[in-house]
Amino acid sequence: MATPSVPIPNRVEGVVDQTPPRTFAGTYLEVIHDWVVTVDHKKIGIMYISYALIFMLVAGIEALMIRAQLFFPENHLISPFVFDRLFTMHGTTMVFLVGMPILLGFGNYLIPLMIGARDMAFPRLNAFSFWISAFAGLMLYFSFIGGNGLTGTGTAPDVAWFAYAPLTERAFSPGHSTDYWALALIASGIGSIGTAINILATVFSMRCKGMTLFRMPLLVWLYTVVSGMVLITISPLTACQAMLTIDRYLGGHFFDTQAGGSAILWAHFFWIFGHPEVYILVLPAFAFANEIIPVFSRKAIFGYPAMVAASVGIGFISLGVWAHHMFTMGMTSFGNAFFTLSTMLVAIPTGIKIFNWLATIWGGRVRFATPMLFAVAFLFQFLIAGLTGIMLSVSPWNWQLHNSYFVIAHFHYVLVGAIVFMIFSAIYYWYPKMTGRMLDERLGKWHFWLMLIGFHLTFDVMHIPGLLGMPRQIYTYEADRGWAIWNQIVSVGGLIQAIAVAVLVYNLVHSYFKGREAGPDPWDAWTLEWSTHSPPPAYNFASDPVVASRRPLWDLKHPEDPDSAFE
Amino acid sequence: MGTVPLEHIEHPEAWKLPSRGYVAMSSLIIAESAIFTIFVVAYLYYLGRDVSGPTPREVLELPIFGTVCLLSSSFFIYLAEHAITVGKMGAFTLWWAVTIVLGLIFIIGTGVEWDKLITHDHLTIATNLFGTTFYSLVGLHASHVIIGLIMLLITLVFALTGRLNPTHAERVKVLALYWHFVDAVWVVVFTVVYIVGR
Numbered sequence: 001m002a003t004p005s006v007p008i009p010n011r012v013e014g015v016v017d018q019t020p021p022r023t024f025a026g027t028y029l030e031v032i033h034d035w036v037v038t039v040d041h042k043k044i045g046i047m048y049i050s051y052a053l054i055f056m057l058v059a060g061i062e063a064l065m066i067r068a069q070l071f072f073p074e075n076h077l078i079s080p081f082v083f084d085r086l087f088t089m090h091g092t093t094m095v096f097l098v099g100m101p102i103l104l105g106f107g108n109y110l111i112p113l114m115i116g117a118r119d120m121a122f123p124r125l126n127a128f129s130f131w132i133s134a135f136a137g138l139m140l141y142f143s144f145i146g147g148n149g150l151t152g153t154g155t156a157p158d159v160a161w162f163a164y165a166p167l168t169e170r171a172f173s174p175g176h177s178t179d180y181w182a183l184a185l186i187a188s189g190i191g192s193i194g195t196a197i198n199i200l201a202t203v204f205s206m207r208c209k210g211m212t213l214f215r216m217p218l219l220v221w222l223y224t225v226v227s228g229m230v231l232i233t234i235s236p237l238t239a240c241q242a243m244l245t246i247d248r249y250l251g252g253h254f255f256d257t258q259a260g261g262s263a264i265l266w267a268h269f270f271w272i273f274g275h276p277e278v279y280i281l282v283l284p285a286f287a288f289a290n291e292i293i294p295v296f297s298r299k300a301i302f303g304y305p306a307m308v309a310a311s312v313g314i315g316f317i318s319l320g321v322w323a324h325h326m327f328t329m330g331m332t333s334f335g336n337a338f339f340t341l342s343t344m345l346v347a348i349p350t351g352i353k354i355f356n357w358l359a360t361i362w363g364g365r366v367r368f369a370t371p372m373l374f375a376v377a378f379l380f381q382f383l384i385a386g387l388t389g390i391m392l393s394v395s396p397w398n399w400q401l402h403n404s405y406f407v408i409a410h411f412h413y414v415l416v417g418a419i420v421f422m423i424f425s426a427i428y429y430w431y432p433k434m435t436g437r438m439l440d441e442r443l444g445k446w447h448f449w450l451m452l453i454g455f456h457l458t459f460d461v462m463h464i465p466g467l468l469g470m471p472r473q474i475y476t477y478e479a480d481r482g483w484a485i486w487n488q489i490v491s492v493g494g495l496i497q498a499i500a501v502a503v504l505v506y507n508l509v510h511s512y513f514k515g516r517e518a519g520p521d522p523w524d525a526w527t528l529e530w531s532t533h534s535p536p537p538a539y540n541f542a543s544d545p546v547v548a549s550r551r552p553l554w555d556l557k558h559p560e561d562p563d564s565a566f567e
Numbered sequence: 568m569g570t571v572p573l574e575h576i577e578h579p580e581a582w583k584l585p586s587r588g589y590v591a592m593s594s595l596i597i598a599e600s601a602i603f604t605i606f607v608v609a610y611l612y613y614l615g616r617d618v619s620g621p622t623p624r625e626v627l628e629l630p631i632f633g634t635v636c637l638l639s640s641s642f643f644i645y646l647a648e649h650a651i652t653v654g655k656m657g658a659f660t661l662w663w664a665v666t667i668v669l670g671l672i673f674i675i676g677t678g679v680e681w682d683k684l685i686t687h688d689h690l691t692i693a694t695n696l697f698g699t700t701f702y703s704l705v706g707l708h709a710s711h712v713i714i715g716l717i718m719l720l721i722t723l724v725f726a727l728t729g730r731l732n733p734t735h736a737e738r739v740k741v742l743a744l745y746w747h748f749v750d751a752v753w754v755v756v757f758t759v760v761y762i763v764g765r
Contacts (some may be wrong), residue, residue: 012658121590121591122587122591169642193598196594196598197591197595197598198591200590200591200594201587201590201591201594202587204584204587204590205584205585205586205587205589205590206584206586207584209582210582227594228597229599229733231594231601232595232598233601234598234599235598235599235602235605236601236602236605238602238603239605240605242703242705243609246692246699246703248697249692250692251691251693252690252692252693252699252703253695253696253698253699254609254699254700255694258617259617259618259695259696260613260616260617260695260696261613261620262612262613263694265609265612269605269609350732412644423621467723514569
């Protein structure tokens with residue numbers, strides 16, 4: 001066994017739970033049964049994450065197909081009908097079957113461990129939430145083969161991930177594609193709300209002794225804000241799907257313009273969900289950064305109270321910016337101005353967070369292990385993504401660039417450059433805790449650099465065709481537009497990212513069997529999950545922890561200089 | 568090994584946290600309020616925009632009796648909550664049953680009203696905007712009442728078979744909180760549909 005990169009001080013050995021996990025010598029069927037019926041938050045978390053990673057590969061392949069079709073002008077590799085399904089499914093999959101599950105999965109796994117609890121507040125609700133989300137994904141993908149659609153070649157949704165009415169009404173979408181979309185999202189929404197309720201009950205009611213709200217790890221704070229937002233945000237989506245289904249099957253007129261219904265109402269209701277949804281996706285990325293950056297800078301997070309306030313502020317303000325997706329729909333100038341200003345306002349608490357992360361790194365002793373590489377890239381990329389977002393918030397600018405590749409470049413900069421990069425960082429950071437093995441550091445660095453180069457090649461360049469006028473969701477373009485060369489660079493970058501992800505997949509599988517043993521605390525970190533064995537036993541903690549500061553393990557390892565003396 | 572002190576705690580008083588039942592039910596109520604808000608907004612937005620068909624003023628009558636029953640059921644369920652807290656299981660069962668009866672009266676009243684609207688006034692969910700938004704909003708509320716009634720009935724069965732006792736007071740109060748929420752939503756729906764909308 002190789003020595004871990006940071007040796008654990010001997011003083012910790014005595015209090016860290018060293019109970020080895022029960023070696024399960026069951027048959028394959030018994031093991032599968034154990035996972036299927038489990039209510040253990042750790043297993044459910046791992047199932048969420050694995051499920052999300054599989055769908056990430058699927059949605060990634062959909063993206064690669066899109067990039068292949070757009071490589072040449074006037075290409076006919078993929079028909080326009082299939083192209084519509086590809087970008088709809090790519091978006092819907094990435095948001096609902098990758099983003100939400102992986103983030104809720106990490107939350108499920110980490111929150112009870114970080115607050116010193118035995119499990120989530122409602123373990124069976126937890127299992128139900130996972131399985132209904134899983135079912136939703138399978139139902140959505142069943143659409144590719146189920147039923148007869150317009151062309152009889154499968155009826156996957158083809159109405160874009162935001163499915164504007166009245167395109168989705170019976171008159172214009174006669175097949176079942178929209179129904180698969182609506183029903184899958186209702187089911188997935190129920191799962192998300194269940195998990196949100198669970199997280200809030202766990203955080204408020206199950207913290208260990210001494211862990212006041214202001215001693216919780218910032219990850220737990222951010223997941224609390226996320227859960228509150230999920231409660232308020234997912235219900236409008238469910239309402240949308242219900243209204244759409246009533247229109248499609250019961251003859252309702254919610255979005256039936258002939259009867260006086262309004263297409264704009266769909267846009268408002270959907271984006272009242274859709275905008276906070278992307279903040280729900282990004283706040284966990286902030287949560288990971290709050291845990292990882294301090295550990296690899298060997299400094300406590302700068303400005304904990306300000307970080308809490310900023311996170312709550314972002315949560316609130318993000319509920320009031322939704323119509324910046326609707327600047328071209330003919331709102332009044334007062335409406336346009338209001339949403340421009342509210343969108344700019346959200347930059348303030350976000351900026352506070354970025355400055356605090358920088359202040360954490362400043363003066364620290366930085367260790368550039370793979371998690372930190374991804375976290376530093378996140379800082380740069382999230383900043384740029386935020387800046388293009390501010391550009392888009394200016395409604396006259398938006399009128400030129402709405403529905404162009406500039407918008408796609410902006411939101412992928414956040415989704416990939418910030419969120420996916422932090423997900424990768426979190427995977428490298430917590431994989432040792434979940435499996436007991438370190439991921440290979442050399443492969444990790446290959447993954448990082450390939451991902452960085454591929455990401456920037458694709459999404460930096462993608463702003464240019466947007467500025468040159470290339471619209472979204474077109475399946476091909478004329479040769480004399482001057483967009484071809486940019487599309488080709490973007491597509492090459494996509495291929496490089498695919499190779500990077502392949503390296504990660506290989507790393508995940510190979511290290512599970514051959515990785516270096518991690519021990520309880522491979523990173524010399526400070527929060528409670530690192531005081532358990534890797535992987536933790538089913539009961540998490542042999543005895544209930546008692547904490548007196550924000551960094552309980554620091555206090556343990558440095559009894560001569562505890563945080564509790566200063567808090 | 569007892570509790571592992573990572574550091575001595577400076578406050579030796581009891582560690583009190585809110586009960587998870589209340590936090591969970593409050594969270595559910597927040598989520599449900601959000602979905603009701605969307606349907607209320609749709610209802611208000613579409614008022615007066617029908618191009619054909621019956622209007623609210625023409626066909627809606629104030630459901631006074633049903634409303635009084637539903638809102639008073641909140642008072643009776645509160646009596647039931649108090650009874651189980653002080654251990655009076657007989658009184659609890661009585662007030663709980665009264666609550667269920669009042670809720671049933673409300674639902675039956677809604678059904679009678681809808682029957683009149685459909686057969687007599689020819690107002691269905693497909694007739695016009697008013698029909699769509701009315702049945703969606705009132706129907707959403709009614710479905711929440713029905714789910715509440717089912718939960719209350721199950722609890723009543725447990726009480727009648729002697730399986731319920733004062734140690735379950737907390738859980739019963741969490742369920743009662745849901746019922747109070749359903750009543751509060753009716754206040755909003757009633758105001759929007761039958762007062763503002765006409």
